[in-house]
Amino acid sequence: MTATLITGANKGLGFETARRLIAAGHTVYVGSRDAERGRRAAEQLGARVVQLDVTDDASVAAAVKAIEADGGLDVLVNNAGIAPEWRDTNDVIGAADLTVGLMRQTFETNVFGTVRVLRAFLPLLRRSTAAVVVNVSSALASLTRATTPGTRQYAYTLVAYPASKTAVNMITVQYAKAFPNMRINAVEPGFTQTDLNGNTGLQTVEQGAEIIVRMAQAGTDGPTGGYFDAEGTLPW
Template sequence: MTKILITGANKGLGYEAARQLIAAGHTVWIGSRDAERGQRAAAELGTRAVQLDVTDDASVAAAVETLTAAGGLDVLVNNAGIQAEMAADGTVLGAADLTADMMRETFDTNVFGTVRVLHAFLPLLERSAAPVVVNVSSGLASLAWATDPGNHAHGYPGVAYPASKTAVNMLTIQYAKAYPGIRINSVEPGYTKTALNGHHGHQTVEEGAEIIVRMAQLGPDGPTGGYFDRSGELPW
Protein backbone atom coordinates (compact mmCIF):
# COMPACT_ATOMS: atom_id res chain seq x y z
CA MET A 1 0.00 0.00 0.00
CA THR A 2 1.41 3.37 -1.07
CA LYS A 3 2.23 5.78 1.78
CA ILE A 4 1.62 9.44 0.90
CA LEU A 5 2.32 12.70 2.74
CA ILE A 6 0.54 15.89 1.68
CA THR A 7 1.68 19.17 3.23
CA GLY A 8 -0.92 21.82 3.98
CA ALA A 9 -3.64 19.18 3.77
CA ASN A 10 -6.07 20.19 6.51
CA LYS A 11 -8.19 22.11 3.97
CA GLY A 12 -8.59 23.02 0.30
CA LEU A 13 -6.77 21.18 -2.45
CA GLY A 14 -4.61 19.21 -0.04
CA TYR A 15 -7.62 17.93 1.85
CA GLU A 16 -9.49 16.97 -1.31
CA ALA A 17 -6.44 15.28 -2.81
CA ALA A 18 -6.11 13.30 0.42
CA ARG A 19 -9.77 12.31 0.24
CA GLN A 20 -9.43 11.06 -3.33
CA LEU A 21 -6.19 9.20 -2.66
CA ILE A 22 -7.65 7.51 0.42
CA ALA A 23 -10.65 6.45 -1.68
CA ALA A 24 -8.18 4.95 -4.18
CA GLY A 25 -6.76 2.75 -1.42
CA HIS A 26 -3.63 4.63 -0.37
CA THR A 27 -2.38 5.46 3.14
CA VAL A 28 -2.32 9.24 3.42
CA TRP A 29 -0.76 11.46 6.07
CA ILE A 30 -2.30 14.91 6.57
CA GLY A 31 0.52 17.39 7.07
CA SER A 32 -0.70 20.52 8.85
CA ARG A 33 1.02 23.50 10.46
CA ASP A 34 -1.71 23.58 13.12
CA ALA A 35 -1.74 20.19 14.87
CA GLU A 36 -5.35 20.48 16.06
CA ARG A 37 -6.69 21.32 12.59
CA GLY A 38 -4.66 18.50 11.13
CA GLN A 39 -6.05 16.01 13.63
CA ARG A 40 -9.58 17.21 12.94
CA ALA A 41 -9.12 16.82 9.17
CA ALA A 42 -7.57 13.39 9.62
CA ALA A 43 -10.48 12.27 11.80
CA GLU A 44 -12.95 13.42 9.14
CA LEU A 45 -11.08 11.49 6.46
CA GLY A 46 -10.33 8.45 8.59
CA THR A 47 -6.56 8.79 8.24
CA ARG A 48 -3.46 10.02 10.11
CA ALA A 49 -2.10 13.50 10.77
CA VAL A 50 1.37 14.84 11.43
CA GLN A 51 2.23 18.35 12.60
CA LEU A 52 4.36 19.87 9.85
CA ASP A 53 5.23 23.55 9.48
CA VAL A 54 7.27 23.84 6.27
CA THR A 55 8.94 27.02 7.57
CA ASP A 56 10.33 25.29 10.68
CA ASP A 57 13.30 22.91 10.62
CA ALA A 58 12.43 21.20 13.90
CA SER A 59 8.84 20.59 12.81
CA VAL A 60 9.93 19.03 9.53
CA ALA A 61 12.58 16.88 11.24
CA ALA A 62 10.00 15.61 13.74
CA ALA A 63 7.64 14.72 10.88
CA VAL A 64 10.41 12.71 9.22
CA GLU A 65 10.92 10.78 12.46
CA THR A 66 7.19 10.10 12.73
CA LEU A 67 6.87 8.75 9.20
CA THR A 68 10.08 6.75 9.48
CA ALA A 69 8.76 5.03 12.60
CA ALA A 70 5.43 4.40 10.86
CA GLY A 71 7.00 2.56 7.94
CA GLY A 72 8.38 5.11 5.51
CA LEU A 73 7.14 7.20 2.60
CA ASP A 74 6.50 6.61 -1.10
CA VAL A 75 4.94 9.87 -2.26
CA LEU A 76 5.50 13.47 -1.14
CA VAL A 77 3.05 16.16 -2.24
CA ASN A 78 4.40 19.65 -1.61
CA ASN A 79 1.08 21.44 -1.42
CA ALA A 80 1.54 23.98 1.41
CA GLY A 81 1.58 27.50 0.03
CA ILE A 82 0.50 31.11 0.55
CA GLN A 83 -0.59 33.96 -1.71
CA ALA A 84 0.17 36.94 0.51
CA GLU A 85 -0.46 39.53 -2.21
CA MET A 86 -4.15 38.56 -2.55
CA ALA A 87 -6.70 40.08 -0.17
CA ALA A 88 -9.79 38.27 1.09
CA ASP A 89 -11.96 40.09 -1.48
CA GLY A 90 -9.82 38.82 -4.36
CA THR A 91 -7.91 42.08 -4.86
CA VAL A 92 -4.27 41.50 -5.84
CA LEU A 93 -1.46 43.89 -4.98
CA GLY A 94 0.69 44.66 -8.03
CA ALA A 95 4.32 45.53 -8.61
CA ALA A 96 3.94 49.07 -7.24
CA ASP A 97 2.93 47.67 -3.87
CA LEU A 98 5.43 44.81 -3.72
CA THR A 99 7.76 44.93 -0.73
CA ALA A 100 10.77 42.84 0.16
CA ASP A 101 8.90 41.61 3.24
CA MET A 102 6.02 40.35 1.10
CA MET A 103 8.44 38.57 -1.22
CA ARG A 104 10.34 37.10 1.73
CA GLU A 105 7.14 35.84 3.39
CA THR A 106 5.93 34.23 0.18
CA PHE A 107 9.25 32.57 -0.66
CA ASP A 108 9.70 31.36 2.91
CA THR A 109 6.68 29.09 2.55
CA ASN A 110 6.40 28.42 -1.17
CA VAL A 111 10.08 28.01 -2.07
CA PHE A 112 12.26 27.61 1.02
CA GLY A 113 9.55 25.47 2.61
CA THR A 114 9.53 23.17 -0.42
CA VAL A 115 13.33 22.85 -0.29
CA ARG A 116 13.25 22.24 3.46
CA VAL A 117 10.74 19.42 3.10
CA LEU A 118 12.47 17.89 0.08
CA HIS A 119 15.86 17.94 1.77
CA ALA A 120 14.46 16.25 4.86
CA PHE A 121 12.33 13.58 3.16
CA LEU A 122 14.45 12.62 0.15
CA PRO A 123 16.49 10.02 2.09
CA LEU A 124 13.23 8.37 3.16
CA LEU A 125 11.79 8.53 -0.36
CA GLU A 126 14.91 6.90 -1.78
CA ARG A 127 14.11 3.78 0.24
CA SER A 128 10.80 3.41 -1.61
CA ALA A 129 10.47 1.06 -4.59
CA ALA A 130 8.54 3.69 -6.57
CA PRO A 131 9.10 7.17 -5.07
CA VAL A 132 7.18 10.19 -6.35
CA VAL A 133 7.25 13.93 -5.62
CA VAL A 134 4.45 16.26 -6.69
CA ASN A 135 5.20 19.99 -6.39
CA VAL A 136 1.99 22.02 -6.51
CA SER A 137 2.78 24.95 -8.77
CA SER A 138 0.48 27.30 -10.70
CA GLY A 139 -0.26 28.32 -14.25
CA LEU A 140 0.88 31.78 -13.15
CA ALA A 141 4.41 30.32 -12.96
CA SER A 142 4.61 29.81 -16.73
CA LEU A 143 6.84 32.46 -18.31
CA ALA A 144 5.35 31.57 -21.70
CA TRP A 145 1.83 32.23 -20.44
CA ALA A 146 2.79 35.36 -18.48
CA THR A 147 4.25 36.96 -21.61
CA ASP A 148 1.32 36.03 -23.88
CA PRO A 149 -1.28 38.84 -23.94
CA GLY A 150 -3.89 36.30 -24.97
CA ASN A 151 -3.41 34.14 -21.89
CA HIS A 152 -5.20 34.65 -18.56
CA ALA A 153 -1.87 34.55 -16.69
CA HIS A 154 -0.77 37.70 -18.53
CA GLY A 155 -3.37 39.75 -16.69
CA TYR A 156 -2.36 38.72 -13.17
CA PRO A 157 -0.73 41.82 -11.56
CA GLY A 158 0.92 40.15 -8.57
CA VAL A 159 4.64 39.44 -8.43
CA ALA A 160 5.54 37.41 -5.32
CA TYR A 161 3.23 34.44 -5.86
CA PRO A 162 3.99 33.73 -9.54
CA ALA A 163 7.71 34.34 -8.95
CA SER A 164 7.67 31.81 -6.11
CA LYS A 165 5.93 29.19 -8.23
CA THR A 166 8.32 29.78 -11.14
CA ALA A 167 11.10 29.05 -8.63
CA VAL A 168 9.26 25.86 -7.62
CA ASN A 169 9.22 24.82 -11.28
CA MET A 170 13.00 25.23 -11.45
CA LEU A 171 13.31 23.15 -8.29
CA THR A 172 11.31 20.45 -10.05
CA ILE A 173 13.65 20.46 -13.05
CA GLN A 174 16.86 20.41 -11.02
CA TYR A 175 15.75 17.82 -8.47
CA ALA A 176 14.42 15.56 -11.25
CA LYS A 177 17.85 15.62 -12.89
CA ALA A 178 19.61 15.01 -9.58
CA TYR A 179 17.30 12.12 -8.59
CA PRO A 180 16.46 10.17 -11.76
CA GLY A 181 15.04 7.31 -9.70
CA ILE A 182 12.26 9.54 -8.33
CA ARG A 183 9.33 10.82 -10.43
CA ILE A 184 9.36 14.57 -9.65
CA ASN A 185 6.87 16.88 -11.37
CA SER A 186 5.13 20.24 -11.01
CA VAL A 187 1.36 20.49 -11.38
CA GLU A 188 -1.07 23.31 -12.09
CA PRO A 189 -4.41 22.62 -10.38
CA GLY A 190 -6.14 25.57 -12.06
CA TYR A 191 -7.99 28.51 -10.51
CA THR A 192 -9.79 26.65 -7.75
CA LYS A 193 -12.10 27.94 -5.02
CA THR A 194 -9.91 27.76 -1.91
CA ALA A 195 -8.90 29.94 1.03
CA LEU A 196 -5.68 30.73 -0.87
CA ASN A 197 -7.62 33.03 -3.22
CA GLY A 198 -10.54 33.94 -0.98
CA HIS A 199 -12.67 31.29 -2.70
CA HIS A 200 -12.77 33.33 -5.92
CA GLY A 201 -11.68 30.48 -8.18
CA HIS A 202 -13.99 29.05 -10.84
CA GLN A 203 -13.11 25.36 -10.30
CA THR A 204 -14.26 23.06 -7.53
CA VAL A 205 -11.66 21.44 -5.28
CA GLU A 206 -12.62 18.10 -6.81
CA GLU A 207 -11.60 19.40 -10.24
CA GLY A 208 -8.46 21.11 -8.96
CA ALA A 209 -7.22 18.08 -7.05
CA GLU A 210 -7.51 15.75 -10.05
CA ILE A 211 -4.04 16.46 -11.47
CA ILE A 212 -2.44 16.21 -8.02
CA VAL A 213 -4.05 12.82 -7.47
CA ARG A 214 -3.12 11.57 -10.93
CA MET A 215 0.54 12.56 -10.64
CA ALA A 216 0.80 11.22 -7.08
CA GLN A 217 -0.02 7.77 -8.47
CA LEU A 218 2.68 7.67 -11.16
CA GLY A 219 4.53 4.42 -11.68
CA PRO A 220 8.31 4.06 -12.18
CA ASP A 221 7.87 4.54 -15.95
CA GLY A 222 5.97 7.82 -15.56
CA PRO A 223 7.26 11.24 -16.63
CA THR A 224 9.66 13.26 -14.50
CA GLY A 225 10.90 16.83 -14.57
CA GLY A 226 7.65 18.03 -16.17
CA TYR A 227 4.93 20.62 -15.64
CA PHE A 228 1.35 19.45 -16.08
CA ASP A 229 -2.30 20.37 -15.75
CA ARG A 230 -5.36 18.20 -16.37
CA SER A 231 -5.01 18.59 -20.14
CA GLY A 232 -1.34 17.68 -20.44
CA GLU A 233 2.13 19.22 -20.35
CA LEU A 234 2.47 22.99 -19.96
CA PRO A 235 5.05 25.43 -21.38
CA TRP A 236 7.60 26.65 -18.87
Protein backbone atom coordinates (compact mmCIF):
# COMPACT_ATOMS: atom_id res chain seq x y z
CA MET A 1 0.00 0.00 0.00
CA THR A 2 1.26 3.48 -0.87
CA ALA A 3 2.25 5.55 2.17
CA THR A 4 1.68 9.28 1.70
CA LEU A 5 2.51 12.29 3.86
CA ILE A 6 0.70 15.58 3.28
CA THR A 7 1.93 18.64 5.15
CA GLY A 8 -0.66 21.15 6.30
CA ALA A 9 -3.37 18.53 5.86
CA ASN A 10 -5.73 19.30 8.73
CA LYS A 11 -7.83 21.61 6.54
CA GLY A 12 -8.34 23.05 3.07
CA LEU A 13 -6.53 21.61 0.07
CA GLY A 14 -4.43 19.30 2.20
CA PHE A 15 -7.50 17.79 3.85
CA GLU A 16 -9.30 17.28 0.55
CA THR A 17 -6.18 15.77 -1.01
CA ALA A 18 -5.94 13.37 1.92
CA ARG A 19 -9.59 12.38 1.53
CA ARG A 20 -9.18 11.65 -2.18
CA LEU A 21 -5.95 9.70 -1.78
CA ILE A 22 -7.40 7.58 1.00
CA ALA A 23 -10.29 6.77 -1.32
CA ALA A 24 -7.68 5.76 -3.92
CA GLY A 25 -6.11 3.30 -1.47
CA HIS A 26 -3.25 5.31 0.02
CA THR A 27 -2.28 5.17 3.66
CA VAL A 28 -2.22 8.88 4.44
CA TYR A 29 -0.38 10.71 7.20
CA VAL A 30 -2.00 14.01 8.04
CA GLY A 31 0.87 16.38 8.81
CA SER A 32 -0.34 19.15 11.09
CA ARG A 33 1.51 21.83 13.05
CA ASP A 34 -1.27 21.70 15.67
CA ALA A 35 -1.38 18.15 17.01
CA GLU A 36 -4.99 18.33 18.22
CA ARG A 37 -6.32 19.73 14.96
CA GLY A 38 -4.39 17.06 13.13
CA ARG A 39 -5.84 14.35 15.35
CA ARG A 40 -9.40 15.53 14.70
CA ALA A 41 -8.80 15.71 10.95
CA ALA A 42 -7.24 12.25 10.88
CA GLU A 43 -10.17 10.76 12.79
CA GLN A 44 -12.60 12.33 10.35
CA LEU A 45 -10.65 11.05 7.36
CA GLY A 46 -9.61 7.64 8.59
CA ALA A 47 -5.99 8.71 8.26
CA ARG A 48 -2.94 8.61 10.49
CA VAL A 49 -1.65 11.77 12.12
CA VAL A 50 1.85 13.10 12.64
CA GLN A 51 2.65 16.38 14.35
CA LEU A 52 4.73 18.33 11.86
CA ASP A 53 5.82 21.95 11.89
CA VAL A 54 7.73 22.51 8.66
CA THR A 55 9.64 25.42 10.25
CA ASP A 56 11.05 23.29 13.09
CA ASP A 57 13.92 20.85 12.64
CA ALA A 58 13.07 18.78 15.72
CA SER A 59 9.42 18.44 14.70
CA VAL A 60 10.37 17.28 11.22
CA ALA A 61 12.95 14.82 12.56
CA ALA A 62 10.38 13.33 14.94
CA ALA A 63 7.92 12.93 12.07
CA VAL A 64 10.54 11.07 10.03
CA LYS A 65 11.15 8.65 12.91
CA ALA A 66 7.44 8.04 13.40
CA ILE A 67 6.77 7.32 9.72
CA GLU A 68 9.92 5.23 9.36
CA ALA A 69 8.80 3.10 12.32
CA ASP A 70 5.50 2.51 10.53
CA GLY A 71 7.25 1.18 7.45
CA GLY A 72 8.38 4.10 5.27
CA LEU A 73 7.14 6.65 2.77
CA ASP A 74 6.32 6.63 -0.94
CA VAL A 75 4.67 10.00 -1.60
CA LEU A 76 5.37 13.42 -0.09
CA VAL A 77 3.00 16.31 -0.74
CA ASN A 78 4.53 19.62 0.35
CA ASN A 79 1.28 21.51 0.83
CA ALA A 80 1.87 23.66 3.93
CA GLY A 81 2.09 27.32 3.00
CA ILE A 82 1.38 30.84 4.22
CA ALA A 83 0.69 34.25 2.68
CA PRO A 84 1.11 36.84 5.42
CA GLU A 85 1.00 39.67 2.88
CA TRP A 86 -2.74 38.93 2.53
CA ARG A 87 -3.76 40.19 5.96
CA ASP A 88 -7.26 40.61 4.56
CA THR A 89 -8.79 41.72 1.28
CA ASN A 90 -8.70 45.38 2.31
CA ASP A 91 -5.27 45.33 3.92
CA VAL A 92 -2.54 43.80 1.80
CA ILE A 93 1.20 44.43 1.95
CA GLY A 94 2.47 45.59 -1.43
CA ALA A 95 5.97 46.32 -2.69
CA ALA A 96 6.09 49.77 -1.09
CA ASP A 97 5.48 48.31 2.38
CA LEU A 98 7.32 44.99 2.02
CA THR A 99 9.79 44.27 4.81
CA VAL A 100 12.61 41.79 5.07
CA GLY A 101 10.79 40.35 8.07
CA LEU A 102 7.67 39.56 6.06
CA MET A 103 9.75 38.13 3.24
CA ARG A 104 11.67 35.95 5.69
CA GLN A 105 8.46 34.77 7.37
CA THR A 106 6.99 33.76 4.02
CA PHE A 107 10.12 31.96 2.85
CA GLU A 108 10.56 30.18 6.19
CA THR A 109 7.41 28.15 5.59
CA ASN A 110 6.98 28.10 1.82
CA VAL A 111 10.61 27.64 0.76
CA PHE A 112 12.80 26.60 3.67
CA GLY A 113 10.00 24.42 5.03
CA THR A 114 9.73 22.62 1.70
CA VAL A 115 13.48 21.99 1.62
CA ARG A 116 13.57 20.99 5.29
CA VAL A 117 10.86 18.37 4.88
CA LEU A 118 12.11 17.08 1.55
CA ARG A 119 15.67 16.72 2.78
CA ALA A 120 14.57 14.96 5.97
CA PHE A 121 12.38 12.44 4.16
CA LEU A 122 14.77 11.76 1.28
CA PRO A 123 16.23 8.62 2.90
CA LEU A 124 12.74 7.11 3.17
CA LEU A 125 11.71 8.20 -0.31
CA ARG A 126 14.87 6.75 -1.83
CA ARG A 127 13.94 3.34 -0.42
CA SER A 128 10.61 3.43 -2.25
CA THR A 129 10.32 1.78 -5.65
CA ALA A 130 7.98 4.53 -6.86
CA ALA A 131 8.73 7.72 -4.93
CA VAL A 132 6.71 10.83 -5.71
CA VAL A 133 7.04 14.40 -4.49
CA VAL A 134 4.39 17.04 -5.17
CA ASN A 135 5.28 20.63 -4.33
CA VAL A 136 2.23 22.87 -4.17
CA SER A 137 3.13 26.02 -6.08
CA SER A 138 0.99 28.73 -7.67
CA ALA A 139 0.38 30.26 -11.09
CA LEU A 140 1.60 33.48 -9.45
CA ALA A 141 5.06 31.89 -9.59
CA SER A 142 5.13 31.97 -13.38
CA LEU A 143 7.62 34.59 -14.58
CA THR A 144 6.20 34.25 -18.07
CA ARG A 145 2.70 35.15 -16.97
CA ALA A 146 3.89 37.79 -14.49
CA THR A 147 5.49 39.65 -17.40
CA THR A 148 2.62 39.18 -19.86
CA PRO A 149 0.14 42.09 -19.82
CA GLY A 150 -3.46 41.01 -19.57
CA THR A 151 -2.89 37.97 -17.37
CA ARG A 152 -4.06 37.69 -13.77
CA GLN A 153 -0.44 37.18 -12.75
CA TYR A 154 0.63 40.43 -14.43
CA ALA A 155 -2.10 42.30 -12.54
CA TYR A 156 -0.92 40.87 -9.22
CA THR A 157 1.65 43.26 -7.71
CA LEU A 158 2.46 41.80 -4.29
CA VAL A 159 5.91 40.31 -3.84
CA ALA A 160 6.52 37.80 -1.07
CA TYR A 161 4.11 34.97 -1.87
CA PRO A 162 4.79 34.70 -5.64
CA ALA A 163 8.54 35.03 -5.04
CA SER A 164 8.39 32.14 -2.58
CA LYS A 165 6.52 29.96 -5.04
CA THR A 166 8.93 30.81 -7.86
CA ALA A 167 11.67 29.54 -5.55
CA VAL A 168 9.64 26.36 -4.99
CA ASN A 169 9.53 25.86 -8.76
CA MET A 170 13.30 26.05 -9.02
CA ILE A 171 13.68 23.67 -6.08
CA THR A 172 11.38 21.28 -7.90
CA VAL A 173 13.42 21.38 -11.10
CA GLN A 174 16.77 20.91 -9.38
CA TYR A 175 15.61 18.06 -7.13
CA ALA A 176 14.02 16.33 -10.12
CA LYS A 177 17.38 16.42 -11.92
CA ALA A 178 19.22 15.24 -8.82
CA PHE A 179 16.87 12.28 -8.25
CA PRO A 180 15.77 11.03 -11.68
CA ASN A 181 14.23 7.87 -10.25
CA MET A 182 11.63 9.94 -8.39
CA ARG A 183 8.69 11.84 -9.87
CA ILE A 184 9.04 15.40 -8.51
CA ASN A 185 6.67 18.07 -9.79
CA ALA A 186 5.22 21.47 -8.90
CA VAL A 187 1.48 22.03 -9.18
CA GLU A 188 -0.88 24.98 -9.31
CA PRO A 189 -4.21 24.20 -7.63
CA GLY A 190 -5.86 27.40 -8.87
CA PHE A 191 -7.47 30.23 -6.92
CA THR A 192 -9.24 28.04 -4.38
CA GLN A 193 -11.51 28.93 -1.47
CA THR A 194 -9.28 28.35 1.57
CA ASP A 195 -8.30 30.09 4.79
CA LEU A 196 -5.11 31.21 3.02
CA ASN A 197 -7.07 33.77 1.00
CA GLY A 198 -9.95 34.36 3.40
CA ASN A 199 -12.12 31.99 1.30
CA THR A 200 -12.19 34.49 -1.57
CA GLY A 201 -11.10 31.93 -4.14
CA LEU A 202 -13.11 31.21 -7.27
CA GLN A 203 -13.16 27.43 -7.04
CA THR A 204 -13.83 24.72 -4.46
CA VAL A 205 -11.23 22.64 -2.65
CA GLU A 206 -12.51 19.66 -4.62
CA GLN A 207 -11.53 21.42 -7.84
CA GLY A 208 -8.26 22.69 -6.42
CA ALA A 209 -7.14 19.31 -5.15
CA GLU A 210 -7.57 17.67 -8.56
CA ILE A 211 -4.05 18.32 -9.87
CA ILE A 212 -2.42 17.55 -6.50
CA VAL A 213 -4.17 14.19 -6.35
CA ARG A 214 -3.33 13.43 -9.97
CA MET A 215 0.36 14.13 -9.55
CA ALA A 216 0.53 12.31 -6.21
CA GLN A 217 -0.43 9.19 -8.17
CA ALA A 218 2.15 9.64 -10.93
CA GLY A 219 3.61 6.34 -12.04
CA THR A 220 7.26 5.58 -12.62
CA ASP A 221 6.79 6.60 -16.26
CA GLY A 222 5.08 9.87 -15.33
CA PRO A 223 6.46 13.37 -15.76
CA THR A 224 9.08 14.84 -13.50
CA GLY A 225 10.56 18.31 -13.10
CA GLY A 226 7.36 19.86 -14.42
CA TYR A 227 4.91 22.63 -13.50
CA PHE A 228 1.25 21.75 -13.97
CA ASP A 229 -2.30 22.82 -13.36
CA ALA A 230 -5.49 20.85 -14.04
CA GLU A 231 -5.37 21.83 -17.71
CA GLY A 232 -1.78 20.84 -18.40
CA THR A 233 1.73 22.30 -18.38
CA LEU A 234 2.27 25.87 -17.18
CA PRO A 235 4.94 28.25 -18.52
CA TRP A 236 7.78 28.93 -16.15
